[in-house]
Amino acid sequence: MTQVLIRDARPDDFVSIVALNEVEVQQTSAMDESRLQLLSSMACYLKVAVVDDTxxxxxxxxxxxxxYENxxxxxxxxxxxTFVYVDRIVVSSAFFGLKIGSLLYQDLFAFAQTQGISAxxxxxxxxxxxxxSKAFHDKFGFKQLGSQWVANGTKEVSLQAAEI
Incomplete structure (x- = not known):
């Protein structure tokens, strides 16, 4: 069975994080290493899932x-x-099927609970x-609260929340 380790991201992970983000940039938004460093300094949660040192x-x-201006x-x-806002979650397609997204969300929900956060x-x-993404978030009890157009009117997003 493949072992998945969830741990805090380190600066030496940033190249890999940026590369993962770039593959899914249409679903997330652009982010280079300097942007990631800035976001990391504001984040309450930046973790990676590691499989076989990758x-x-x-x-x-x-x-x-x-x-955070967004x-x-x-x-x-x-x-x-009080809330935790998931800015982005990206799982490499090479590791689909290992339930890595679910492991990260379970860890995030546990973190939020320890912080007394309700959503x-x-x-x-x-x-x-x-x-x-809709199917994934439905599994965790997320509900749509609204929607809005972003990225200069090129994307419409569903604004979701899950109670803890």
Whole structure:
């Protein structure tokens, strides 16, 4: 059985994180190493999943009151006194089927619970559609609270929250 290790991301993981993000940039947004360093400094949660010494996935999230400027984050900040916002989760296609996304979300939910946070928030594309993300988030009890157009009107996102 393949062993998956979830651990805090380290600076030497950043090249791998940026490469994973680039493959899924249509679903996430562009991020180079300097941007990742900045986001990492504001994040409450930046973990990687490692399989056989390879970074197979990562999850980046922010707490309420972070200095993060993002239309989706700000939408949630206007509605929740405390929350964790999942900025992005990416799993390498080479590791699909190992339930790595679920392991990262289980770890994130446990983290949020220890912090007394009552909601995990996120968004995913509905235009263009991302049915895999919808199915994944439905499993964790996420519900749509609204939607908005972002990226200069090129993407419509479903604004989601799951109670803890």
């Amino acid at each position: 970074v197979a996935a990562f999850l980046l999230a922010f707490r309420d009151h972070a200095a 239309a989706n984050y700000e939408w949630f900040a206007a509605r929740f006194p 995990i928030t996120c968004e995913y594309n509905i235009q263009p559609p991302n049915p895999a």
